[in-house]
Amino acid sequence: MAGTTKKSKKPAHSNRKYILGFWTLFGVGILAVILIFLFAGWGLFGKMPTFxxxxxxxTNLATEIFSSDGKTLGKYYSxxxxxxxxxxxxxxxxxxxxxxxxxxxxxxxxxxxxxxxxxxxxxxxxxxxxxxxxxxxxxxxxxxxxxxxxxxxxxxxxxxxxxxxxxxxxxxxxxxxxxxxxxxxxxxxxxxxxxxxxxxxxxxxxxxxxxxxxxxxxxxxxxxxxxxxxxxxxxxxxxxxxxxxxxxxxxxxxxxxxxxxxxxxxxxxxEGHDEGMATYFRAYLQGFMKDWIKQNPKPDGTEYSLYRDGLKIYTSIDSKMQEYAEKAVTKHIAQLQKEFNRQNEKNPTAPFRDLEKEEIENSIQNSMRISARWKKMKAQGKSDKEIKKSFEEKTEMRVFSWNGTIDTVMTPRDSILYYKAFLQAGMMSMVPQTGEVKAWVGGIDFKNFKYDHVKQGKRQVGSTFKPFVYATAIDQLKFSPCDTLPKSMFTIEAGKHGNMNDWAPRNSDGDYGGMLTLKQALAGSVNTITARLIDKTGPEPVIDLLKKLGIDTKNIPAVPSIALGTPDISLFEMVSAYSTFANQGVYIKPVMVNRIEDKNGTVLYQNVPETRDVLSKEAAYVTVNLLEGVTQGGSGTRLRGSWAVNNEFYKKAVTGYPYDFKNPIAGKTGTTQNQSDGWFMGMVPNLVTGVWVGAEDRAVHFPGIQYGQGATMALPIWGMYMKDVYANPELKVSKDEFERPENLSIAVDCSSYKASRRNNDSVPDELDF
Structure with a gap:
């Protein structure tokens, strides 16, 4: 058709460059992705894990602490x-x-x-x-x-x-x-x-x-x-x-x-380090493990990490017994603290007693110097004057109370006085036949009071020391619980047994008349008769016995006055020593760790019991028999339901009463000078438990003996604890008689003993020094 023109067709090869460009870009993109992933795999974008x-x-794995009944007590971890x-x-x-x-x-x-x-x-x-x-x-x-x-x-x-x-x-x-x-x-x-x-x-x-x-x-x-x-x-x-x-x-x-x-x-x-169960025990165990790690390297020579290697520590602690122990301490001390505070209301030097103004100031200054605040400021280069001034400046702080943590404002100096006013407690329970420690309570609150009153602390033991004197006399001189001695005044002259001066102890009840059997004398904690016994044995054999019982004696002088409990001994040592009596004279070193495994279950440590013969079965049994007298006719009769049913003072002073135990119990209360320390050591055939109560500063104490004696401060904790223990049949704590050795040659049945050797049957049981 005229006037029209035909549109020319574009050659096919003209699109090739676009198609080629597309596939080139696509290929480069795929290659780039592959290279990026390769580069990443080679670590060019940062470290990559090896095969x-x-x-x-x-992975950091926590070390886990198990109780003997399979419960988790706590962990150490980063x-x-x-x-x-x-x-x-x-x-x-x-x-x-x-x-x-x-x-x-x-x-x-x-x-x-x-x-x-x-x-x-x-x-x-x-x-x-x-x-x-x-x-x-x-x-x-x-x-x-x-x-x-x-x-x-x-x-x-x-x-x-x-x-x-x-x-x-x-x-x-x-x-x-x-x-x-x-x-x-x-x-x-x-x-x-x-x-x-x-x-x-x-x-x-x-x-x-x-x-x-x-x-x-x-x-x-x-x-x-x-x-x-x-x-x-x-x-x-x-x-x-x-x-x-x-x-x-x-x-x-x-x-x-x-x-x-x-x-x-x-x-x-x-599950913080300050929370949970058995906190004081876990703090002790941490030190035990650090020592063990130093002495037991890995196969490659490097050290295990307590915080990252996932170790498993199987301990002797029973979770239920630990729970009962902590509950008993908390319940009793919280109530006892109320009475302690009441008696301090009119005390012008509270919480201290028997101290002059200068002595109180020295005590406060010493506490300041060992405080975390002092150490921190010292590390910052502050002078002593600047640090002391900071203790007088009011600051916001959170403080412990039995009703929960309190937000308050006070000076650090006042906080020292505030914390010194709290009563503390230590408690340990052990199986005498195996050495396994079943409960360990080192204080009233680990978060605020780190000091452990089971193993770390050592205090005067008062009359709980007397059984060591009696046991020495029984072992060496074959004394019977039925033998009698005069209650009269007795003096050990200067120069005898290393005595520097004449020593003439007094009886707490002021009575010096008549004769008493040894069983009555120990039940009544008669000082003059204990003095007569150590005079007969000498102090050195008593100290030798203490060494064999696992007690550190380097600071115990070989003088007669130790008979009344002047030495400082830890609760840990006292429980293991008393356990020897219940274990027929065989000392067994306390066991806290049964086994340690690595994260794969390989056993790294297995406890091997350490034992030694200390006393004959006969001497051990006779000592236990004497100690049974304390709960039959002495201060320990408070454990019996028949004691002081209408005693309003006792009902007010303690918790968990009446205990109403009918089974055999051997034990001893103890109170030190000025009521600074209250003790009770209690034994049944397969469990020995010790309790100490006092304040961290010995000048902080009850003003009188009613509340300040071991029978009021410490014994109730034992009573409440054992009530709970006996209520749980799975624990299998014995109510049986203590095992009597065959062919016992020392008389323990005083009813058939010679009448001429028996006398006064009435024994004072209210006071115990």
């Missing part, structure tokens, strides 16, 4: 992590994790492609793309925080690479287990086992579905979803987890609805 590290991811196995995880916990954090966990190989595309398209508004494996990779190997977008990109790439390696190295179950064991749930709850214990006081397998949902909900951000600070937010998050479980077919809708309506119950049980 060996993937095989054994480095991170409070105790790993568990997949089989110990309840199904609903695993299901909650997968439903909430990674629905396609079992379908992907470390990276969820669908989730990644969705996150990229919607910029994370419809959920993130991190799989459980990626989250684990981040926790294990990429913990450095990215500072900018580029670093975040490289970190994400590293997570992807490590995730794929983890998936090749481990099963899905192992990845889930490592993830749960690694996550930090705050409040020193690192790992699911610590979290279960701290938030619910349970093992993981004991968790309920709604409790598992709380813990899985915290995985999003444990600081934000903190049940102790934001309970309503955490409850909402818990219900969201339950909804996810329903969405993924793990929960029926009706079950979800009922669980979402439940209140959120948290049983917060912190």
């Amino acid at each position: 060996e590290e993937l095989e054994n991811p480095e 991170e409070n992590r105790t790993p568990i196995k997949y089989d110990d995880l309840p199904n609903h916990l695993v299901q909650a994790l997968i439903a909430t954090e990674d629905e396609r966990f079992y379908q992907h190989a470390g990276i969820d492609a669908k989730g990644t595309v969705r996150a990229a398209v919607f910029l994370g508004t419809r959920g993130g793309a991190s799989t459980i494996t990626q989250q684990l990779a981040k926790q294990l190997f990429t913990e450095d925080v990215a500072q900018n977008d580029l670093e975040r990109v490289f970190q994400k790439i590293k997570e992807w690479v490590i995730s794929t390696r983890l998936e090749r190295q481990y099963t899905k179950e192992e990845i889930i287990t490592m993830y749960f064991n690694k996550y930090d749930f705050v409040y020193q709850a690192v790992g699911i086992r610590s979290a279960s214990k701290i938030y619910f006081d349970k093992e993981p397998h004991e968790l309920k579905i709604e409790e598992s949902a709380v813990l899985v909900g915290m995985l999003k951000n444990s600081a934000l979803y903190n049940p102790m600070r934001r309970p309503e937010l955490v409850k909402s998050r818990r219900n969201q987890v339950l909804e996810q479980m329903n969405r993924n077919g793990f929960l029926a809708e009706a079950e979800m609805d009922s669980l979402q309506k439940l209140p959120m119950k948290i049983e917060f049980t912190p």
Whole structure:
């Protein structure tokens, strides 16, 4: 057609450059991605884990302390992590994790492609793309925080690479287990086992579905979803987890609805070094373990770490007996403190007694110099004058009270006086046949009073020392409990037995008339008869006996006056010494650690009992028989239900009365000068328990003997403790007679003893020095 022109066709080769350019860019992109992943794998973007590290991811594992009945007493850790196995995880916990954090966990190989595309398209508004494996990779190997977008990109790439390696190295179950064991749930709850214990006081397998949902909900951000600070937010998050479980077919809708309506119950049980059970014992054990570690290196010569190597320490402590001991100490001392405070209301030198103004000031100054405040300021280069001035300046502080921690304002100097006014206690319970220590209470509150009154502290023991004198006389001179001695005044002259001056002890009741059997004399704690006995034996044999009984004697002088209990001895030493009497004269070194294992269960230490013969069976039994007299006719009769039924003073002074024990009990009370220390040592055939009560400063004490004697200060703790122990038949604490040796040659039955050697049957039992 005229006037028209035909459109020319574009040659095909003209599009080649675009097609070639596209595929070139695509290829370069693929190559770049491959190179980026290779570079990441080679560590060019930061350190990557080696094969060996993937095989054994480095994780700080807490050392766990177990009681003899299998309960966890506490842990030593830099991170409070105790790993568990997949089989110990309840199904609903695993299901909650997968439903909430990674629905396609079992379908992907470390990276969820669908989730990644969705996150990229919607910029994370419809959920993130991190799989459980990626989250684990981040926790294990990429913990450095990215500072900018580029670093975040490289970190994400590293997570992807490590995730794929983890998936090749481990099963899905192992990845889930490592993830749960690694996550930090705050409040020193690192790992699911610590979290279960701290938030619910349970093992993981004991968790309920709604409790598992709380813990899985915290995985999003444990600081934000903190049940102790934001309970309503955490409850909402818990219900969201339950909804996810329903969405993924793990929960029926009706079950979800009922669980979402439940209140959120948290049983917060912190596991800090200052909290929990047996805190004083754990502090002692920490020192024991540090010494053991120094002497027992790993096979490669390096030292074990108490805080990172996941050791398992199996102790002798029984969790129930420890619980009963702590309860008895707390209940009695809290009540006794009220009376102590009342009696100090009109004391112008409170809390001190018997001290001049200058002596009180010296005591305060000494306390200032050993305080943490003084040491800290000294390290800062402050002068003594500046430091002392700081003790006079009021400051905000939190202080201990029996009604809970108090927020207050006072000077550090006043806080010293405040804390000195508190009565303290120590208690230890031991099986005499095995040496196993079953309970250890070193004070009233470890967080505020670190000093351990079981092993660290040494105090005058008062009349609890007298059985050592009697045992020496029985062993050497074959005295019988039925033998009699005069109660009259008795003097050991200067120069005899190393005496520098004449020594003539007085009896607490002021009575010096008549004759008493040894059983009556020990029950009444008669000083003059004890003096006569040590005069017959001499002090050196008594000290020799003490050494054999495991007591440190280097500071005990060989003079007769030790018979009345002037030496300073620890409660630990006293309990192990008395245990020898109950163990038929065989001393056994106290056992606190039965076994130590590494994280794989390999036994590193097994206790081997250390024993030695100290007394004959006969001498030990006769000593026990004498001590039974204390609970039959002396100050220990307060343990019997028939004693002082209408004694209003005693009912007011102590807790847990009446005790109403009917079984054989051997024991001895003790009170020191000015009522600074109250003691009770009590024995049944398979358990020996000692109790000490007093203030940290010996000048802080009751003004009179009624409240200040061992029978009021210490014995009630023993009584309450043993009531609880006997109420638990699983503990198998004996109510039987003490075992009598065959062919006993020393008479213990005074009814058939020669009448001419018997006299006064009435024994004072109110006072005990």
